[in-house]
Amino acid sequence: MVEQTLVLIKPxxxxxxxxxxxxxxxxxxxxxxxxxxxxxVTRELAQEHYSHMKDKxxxxxxxxYIRGELHQRRKVMAMVxxxxxxxxxxxxxxxxxxxxEADPVSIRGAYGRITTKGVYENVIHTSRDKGExxxxxxxxxxxEEIIVDLYPTKTIEVNKxxxxxxx
Ligand code: UDP
Ligand code: MG
Numbered sequence: 001m002v003e004q005t006l007v008l009i010k011p012x013x014x015x016x017x018x019x020x021x022x023x024x025x026x027x028x029x030x031x032x033x034x035x036x037x038x039x040x041v042t043r044e045l046a047q048e049h050y051s052h053m054k055d056k057x058x059x060x061x062x063x064x065y066i067r068g069e070l071h072q073r074r075k076v077m078a079m080v081x082x083x084x085x086x087x088x089x090x091x092x093x094x095x096x097x098x099x100x101e102a103d104p105v106s107i108r109g110a111y112g113r114i115t116t117k118g119v120y121e122n123v124i125h126t127s128r129d130k131g132e133x134x135x136x137x138x139x140x141x142x143x144e145e146i147i148v149d150l151y152p153t154k155t156i157e158v159n160k161x162x163x164x165x166x167x
Contacts, residue, residue, distance in 0.1 A: 011068035
């Protein structure tokens with residue numbers, strides 16, 4: 001089944017200069033990248049992205065981690081990968097959540113670590129299933145930032161909005 005999945009290269013991946021390595025590994029899947037950007041992560045976006053973790057004792061540390069506060073890299077690289085069995089293919093390559101349990105040749109197994117505070121710094125995020133992929137892609141991207149039509153859209157008229165343009 002043709003699917004789409006959200007991939008984030010987390011701040012530790014950026015700080016460790018792993019962007020190229022990670023993209024090379026992901027290219028083994030032969031999936032297509034249909035959206036990509038470097039973006040800052042607001043507190044609201046981070047909390048929404050990890051809303052399923054909000055009762056965990058490490059939630060606040062997780063928010064600091066994804067916002068780049070632990071790595072002095074206040075950004076992530078966000079992408080949408082698209083193609084046959086995209087969710088499982090990327091999840092397989094990423095490896096298990098805990099980098100110590102992840103297959104050593106998976107991305108997380110090769111590059112991840114556990115901090116002394118107990119957070120798994122696993123360099124990459126990827127959606128777990130179709131529902132999570134839809135929720136996350138809609139959270140991180142606007143329809144016009146994705147070059148294929150993944151989900152239904154509507155056009156609305158927005159008045160009096162401000163927009164930054166080149167001078
Ligand atoms: N995490 C952690 N400790 C845990 C579980 C999760 O530090 O015991 C972090 C880890 O960075 C993980 C993120 O929280 O990637 C989100 O957790 P989730 O269970 O959604 O794992 P994922 O989908 O990223 O494999
Ligand atoms: Mg998850």
